[in-house]
Amino acid sequence: MLQALAPGLLEAREPVQRDRYALPPLPDAEKGVVxxxxxxxxxxxxxxxxxxxxxxxxxxxxxxxxxILRIEDTDPKRVDPGAYETVPEDIRWLGCGITETVYQxxxxxxxxxxxxxxxxxxxxxxxxxxxxRFRELRLARTAxxxxxxxxxxxxxxxxxxxxxxxAEGEASLRVRTDLDAPDPALRDFPAFRILTSTLHPRIDxxxxxxxxxxxxxxxxxxxxxxxxxxxxHIANTRRQQFIYDWYSWTPPHFRHYGRMGIEGVVLSTSExxxxxxxxxxxxxDDIRLGTLRALARRGIEPEAVKRAMLxxxxxETDIQFSWENLFAENRAIVDPVADRLWFVPDPVAVxxxxxxxxxxxxxxxxxxxxxxxxxxxxxxxxxxPAAELAGEISLLxxxxxxxxxxxxxxxxxxxAYAGDELADARGARVPIVQWLPLDGTVPCTLRRPxxxxxxxxxxxxxxxxxxxxxxxxxxFARIDTAGPGGAVAYLTHR
RNA sequence: GCUGCUAUAGUGUAGUCCGGCCAAUCAUGUCGGCCUUUCACGCCGACGACUGGGGUUCGAAUCCCCAUAGCAGCACCA
Numbered sequence: 001m002l003q004a005l006a007p008g009l010l011e012a013r014e015p016v017q018r019d020r021y022a023l024p025p026l027p028d029a030e031k032g033v034v035x036x037x038x039x040x041x042x043x044x045x046x047x048x049x050x051x052x053x054x055x056x057x058x059x060x061x062x063x064x065x066x067x068i069l070r071i072e073d074t075d076p077k078r079v080d081p082g083a084y085e086t087v088p089e090d091i092r093w094l095g096c097g098i099t100e101t102v103y104q105x106x107x108x109x110x111x112x113x114x115x116x117x118x119x120x121x122x123x124x125x126x127x128x129x130x131x132x133r134f135r136e137l138r139l140a141r142t143a144x145x146x147x148x149x150x151x152x153x154x155x156x157x158x159x160x161x162x163x164x165x166x167a168e169g170e171a172s173l174r175v176r177t178d179l180d181a182p183d184p185a186l187r188d189f190p191a192f193r194i195l196t197s198t199l200h201p202r203i204d205x206x207x208x209x210x211x212x213x214x215x216x217x218x219x220x221x222x223x224x225x226x227x228x229x230x231x232x233h234i235a236n237t238r239r240q241q242f243i244y245d246w247y248s249w250t251p252p253h254f255r256h257y258g259r260m261g262i263e264g265v266v267l268s269t270s271e272x273x274x275x276x277x278x279x280x281x282x283x284x285d286d287i288r289l290g291t292l293r294a295l296a297r298r299g300i301e302p303e304a305v306k307r308a309m310l311x312x313x314x315x316e317t318d319i320q321f322s323w324e325n326l327f328a329e330n331r332a333i334v335d336p337v338a339d340r341l342w343f344v345p346d347p348v349a350v351x352x353x354x355x356x357x358x359x360x361x362x363x364x365x366x367x368x369x370x371x372x373x374x375x376x377x378x379x380x381x382x383x384x385p386a387a388e389l390a391g392e393i394s395l396l397x398x399x400x401x402x403x404x405x406x407x408x409x410x411x412x413x414x415x416a417y418a419g420d421e422l423a424d425a426r427g428a429r430v431p432i433v434q435w436l437p438l439d440g441t442v443p444c445t446l447r448r449p450x451x452x453x454x455x456x457x458x459x460x461x462x463x464x465x466x467x468x469x470x471x472x473x474x475x476f477a478r479i480d481t482a483g484p485g486g487a488v489a490y491l492t493h494r
Numbered sequence: 495g496c497u498g499c500u501a502u503a504g505u506g507u508a509g510u511c512c513g514g515c516c517a518a519u520c521a522u523g524u525c526g527g528c529c530u531u532u533c534a535c536g537c538c539g540a541c542g543a544c545u546g547g548g549g550u551u552c553g554a555a556u557c558c559c560c561a562u563a564g565c566a567g568c569a570c571c572a
């Protein structure tokens with residue numbers, strides 16, 4: 001219509017209707033990309049990891065190419081053996097298109113070999129200085145005594161490190177950078193250390209590469225074209241640049257997104273582990289945690305996480321992640337598919353007078369009647385939420401049943417049949433409440449981060465185990481377990 | 495302290511590179527209304543922001559400077 005009347009107007013009014021989930025283009029990506037997600041296997045993945053995993057995944061899908069999952073397990077102190085299982089599981093749940101998985105602990109010889117080459121090029125030296133001493137020298141922009149050594153000597157000392165000639169902490173291999181670098185963090189940073197006090201769960205080793213070395217070597221060897229990571233790595237990117245320079249390698253394109261704070265949950269893996277050990281949390285999927293498995297348990301769809309991350313994008317601004325935004329994404333996904341079910345919180349049993357038994361047939365989904373109805377047999381007594389009887393209410397409608405008058409006799413509420421007409425309830429602007437037959441309920445606990453709500457649900461809750469349903473007038477919930485003895489559901493969000 | 499990054503409504507985000515089309519986009523949120531046998535979904539409307547101060551310019555959210563704030567790094571962690 002408008003198109004016909006004023007075609008020009010329509011066009012003018014359409015200013016780049018940008019896709020909320022679109023990401024900016026990557027440079028030099030037209031011929032495909034190689035990207036990686038490189039977590040430390042210290043525990044299950046959380047929302048912070050999801051951002052990196054999703055951003056990289058989406059770019060690989062967009063441009064085509066390889067997506068490497070690189071397990072960065074070069075610090076045995078920060079390896080949780082269980083994470084070798086849980087990390088890939090979480091990645092699978094998120095739906096990332098990983099094409100290959102690499103374990104850094106399998107590649108120690110590669111790193112040793114490159115260490116030798118670095119030394120040969122004059123880019124590395126074995127340092128046996130005391131830590132505090134070195135720190136002072138670095139701040140003073142002064143070379144430490146080890147820095148001037150010959151290549152042959154450094155090579156020999158490095159082999160000594162590998163052969164066990166030095167104890168933990170006695171020697172390290174440093175990258176020769178620029179002592180005048182304005183940022184002290186860049187001056188002759190370490191590339192390898194000796195660690196014997198903690199055993200590695202997968203390998204027998206005592207000389208480990210540090211992150212900046214192994215990451216630079218792997219990114220190059222694995223052919224990474226683009227690296228997207230958090231802003232906290234900016235200093236590392238600069239450090240790694242020195243390594244690329246020593247080998248005359250072309251570095252990948254780097255992109256750093258801002259810090260993401262998450263309201264209300266613990267994100268630190270060590271803190272979560274401590275809480276679980278202390279019994280404060282039930283496990284890694286405790287719904288008060290920010291792990292992906294906790295989200296899954298609550299009924300958050302991976303696609304919702306993905307969309308929320310894409311909406312945030314790769315901006316360099318530090319942001320505060322808001323659950324509201326994630327919930328909105330999830331609601332949009334779940335609302336069209338979730339079956340409706342009645343959950344009566346804090347149920348009160350009440351007798352209803354004046355109406356013979358009959359059946360109610362609420363729709364499974366109001367937007368799709370073809371999905372059918374459930375059957376609830378009213379036979380004279382019902383349970384309703386206590387909150388509905390609390391006020392000065394004189395009239396209610398039992399949903400899909402009939403209207404009732406509310407009265408109080410000797411301190412107890414009683415309901416009396418007040419007609420079938422929906423219009424009466426509408427006209428009186430009276431609440432339409434969920435109810436259940438007194439003898440046809442299953443005990444149901446609705447668990448939320450803020451606490452549990454005891455209630456009852458209709459028996460068909462047992463058919464929905466593992467699914468997200470909508471408890472009408474309460475919110476969406478994932479049915480965790482259910483049987484004749486009772487059900488446990490987790491509130492997803494309202 | 496040193497080094498660096500960032501700064502648009504409650505939250506997220508577009509616009510910033512290449513000043514004017516920005517009396518600033520979209521989403522979410524909150525409030526109000528409509529629809530509806532759910533307080534869901536949908537629809538309509540309202541609310542709400544360019545950190546501050548200088549400068550350049552006919553014109554600045556956009557460029558420059560200063561200030562302020564937040565964050566990060568300065569680990570033999572990733």
